[in-house]
Amino acid sequence: MPPLIVTALLDEAAQERFDRLRREHFPPERNHLAAHLTLFHHLPDDPAVGAALAAAADRPEITARVRRVRGWRGGVAYDLAAPELTDLRAGLARTFDGVLTAQDRAKADLHLTVQNKADPAAAERLHARLAAGFEPYDVQVVGLGLWRYLGGPWEPVQRFAFGR
Secondary structure, eight states, rough: OOEEEEEEEEHHHHHHHHOOOOOOOOOGGOOOOEEEOEEEEEESSSSHHHHHHHHHTSSEEEEEEEEEEEEEETTTEEEEEEEHHHHHHHHHHHHHHHOOOOHHHSSOOEEEEESOOOHHHHHHHHHHHHHHOOEEEEEEEEEEEEEEEEESSSEEEEEEEEEO
């Protein structure tokens, strides 16, 4: 079975904002996905994963701070800081410890990519434009998403809304 991916789900306004940026700036031939905040990149297709996410979602929504615009050769992302989300991810990582890839064992890097594998000069211009006058702001993390990786596109499996 294809691997599972776990994402943090954002409030509707934030999701729409990042989706718009991704549609505008991600190379269209590579843009198979909505904007996403990945927590785990490769988990086994096992019912225990969904059970762990359901248990983890029994909590209030989380406030995340969009803290800066990050650029690299060919890409741009927004970095987020969310200690509660980082802690939640760490707890899930302990649960999934025996099946984590090296990438998923690494420290959490909370970010939303709006451009990747683009022309480096275009990425540099976009970074400069988005970073100019950027002010940190908050978004709400409203749950967890479980997806099946299909070699490019992702198939939604289940959403786990945080309790209120």
